[in-house]
Amino acid sequence: MNPLPGPGLYVHFPWCVKKCPYCDFNSHPLDGDLDENGYVEALTGDFAANAGDLRFATVFLGGGTPSLFSAAAIHALLDRVRPSLAEDAEVTMEANPGAVEHGAFGAYRQAGVNRLSIGAQSFSTAMLARLGRIHGPDETERAVAEARAGGFDNINLDVMYGLPEQRPEDAVADLERAVALEPDHLSWYQLTIEPKTAFARHPPPTPDEGAIAAMEDAGRALLAGAGYRRYEISAYARPGAECRHNLVYWTFGDYLGIGAGAAGKRRRGSETVRTSKPRQPRLYLKSPGAVSEAPVPNGELPGEFMMNALRLVAGVDRRAFTERCGLPWSAVAPAWARTTALGLTEPNRIRATALGLQHLDRLVQFFL
Numbered sequence: 001m002n003p004l005p006g007p008g009l010y011v012h013f014p015w016c017v018k019k020c021p022y023c024d025f026n027s028h029p030l031d032g033d034l035d036e037n038g039y040v041e042a043l044t045g046d047f048a049a050n051a052g053d054l055r056f057a058t059v060f061l062g063g064g065t066p067s068l069f070s071a072a073a074i075h076a077l078l079d080r081v082r083p084s085l086a087e088d089a090e091v092t093m094e095a096n097p098g099a100v101e102h103g104a105f106g107a108y109r110q111a112g113v114n115r116l117s118i119g120a121q122s123f124s125t126a127m128l129a130r131l132g133r134i135h136g137p138d139e140t141e142r143a144v145a146e147a148r149a150g151g152f153d154n155i156n157l158d159v160m161y162g163l164p165e166q167r168p169e170d171a172v173a174d175l176e177r178a179v180a181l182e183p184d185h186l187s188w189y190q191l192t193i194e195p196k197t198a199f200a201r202h203p204p205p206t207p208d209e210g211a212i213a214a215m216e217d218a219g220r221a222l223l224a225g226a227g228y229r230r231y232e233i234s235a236y237a238r239p240g241a242e243c244r245h246n247l248v249y250w251t252f253g254d255y256l257g258i259g260a261g262a263a264g265k266r267r268r269g270s271e272t273v274r275t276s277k278p279r280q281p282r283l284y285l286k287s288p289g290a291v292s293e294a295p296v297p298n299g300e301l302p303g304e305f306m307m308n309a310l311r312l313v314a315g316v317d318r319r320a321f322t323e324r325c326g327l328p329w330s331a332v333a334p335a336w337a338r339t340t341a342l343g344l345t346e347p348n349r350i351r352a353t354a355l356g357l358q359h360l361d362r363l364v365q366f367f368l
């Protein structure tokens with residue numbers, strides 16, 4: 001078995017230009033000026049207090065909208081983090097095509113970001129407006145071109161489907177526009193209506209199950225034909241361009257979370273500990289190093305592990321379960337035997353069958 005990936009470093013940037021109606025991430029509309037130096041100072045204090053002697057294989061600058069921060073601010077942050085990074089660390093930054101300065105991509109690349117994740121969502125002008133996005137398709141296309149020109153050779157596009165009143169042919173048209181930009185990686189998410197969002201308060205008419213299935217069949221065929229391998233429920237990559245940071249999550253690895261509302265998880269001795277930070281930027285900024293910890297009871301580990309690992313199309317070796325959870329395989333053997341008998345999992349590898357992947361939520365229930 002190859003060594004399992006990790007640890008990862010997640011850095012949260014909690015502001016956006018405005019809140020999208022479908023989004024339940026910890027993101028706050030920016031009112032007034034962004035005190036980027038103040039926030040970067042807080043992040044570096046947080047990192048110094050909590051990183052210990054970890055050596056990070058991956059970094060993910062997520063949000064919110066990290067691209068609201070100047071390349072100089074990102075550079076300052078990465079300079080402080082760099083001594084704790086593995087030599088070939090993957091460093092991803094999320095960018096909103098409507099919230100990134102022209103000409104800035106080269107400077108982000110110089111700052112040490114080597115993977116860019118661009119929130120395209122759709123390429124229909126009308127749909128983007130309905131999703132409350134602050135950009136049109138042309139800005140996404142320009143962002144990709146500028147990122148390439150700025151030296152990025154590892155680019156992801158986020159695209160969503162199952163959007164309000166979307167027809168299967170619309171979802172396919174979105175993917176065609178996305179693929180034409182030749183991203184290295186594509187995250188293709190079905191829109192979910194999250195509690196407490198504007199869409200939950202005023203639900204838009206979303207496509208029915210049949211239409212969703214038609215989108216998935218056509219979309220997956222299109223992506224496969226264009227050379228993108230589906231390696232996780234929602235993630236498609238060209239060979240070698242799988243997101244290493246997300247693989248840390250999906251193999252239930254350790255990650256440190258810094259920034260407002262950032263979550264973390266790590267093995268400590270014989271226990272697994274989850275960490276969290278205050279969600280409100282104001283509270284976070286008062287004591288950035290402070291962290292709440294909660295041990296994960298042993299009984300919850302199998303469910304948490306399977307919820308992640310079974311998302312991987314190729315699955316993981318059984319030994320990963322013991323390595324990540326500190327539990328013997330016998331802890332899940334009876335449940336595994338049941339799911340295998342039902343045709344949902346493979347007998348000798350932690351891997352869902354095609355049927356299991358289709359009914360992943362039900363499958364995971366067996367381990368909860």
Ligand SMILES: C[S@@+](CC[C@H](N)C(=O)[O-])C[C@H]1O[C@@H](n2cnc3c(N)ncnc32)[C@H](O)[C@@H]1O
Pocket residue numbers: 022023024025062063064065094095096097118119120121158159160189190191192193194
């Ligand atoms: C933190 S955002 C990405 C960066 C940036 N904030 C942006 O929106 O351009 C992460 C991604 O999650 C996806 N996402 C957010 N809310 C979603 C929802 N309710 N259902 C499905 N996908 C969602 C979107 O594709 C989004 O790009």
Ligand code: SF4
Pocket residue numbers: 015016018019020023024025027063064065096119
């Ligand atoms: S820009 Fe991204 S993080 Fe911000 S509200 Fe929209 S989807 Fe959420």
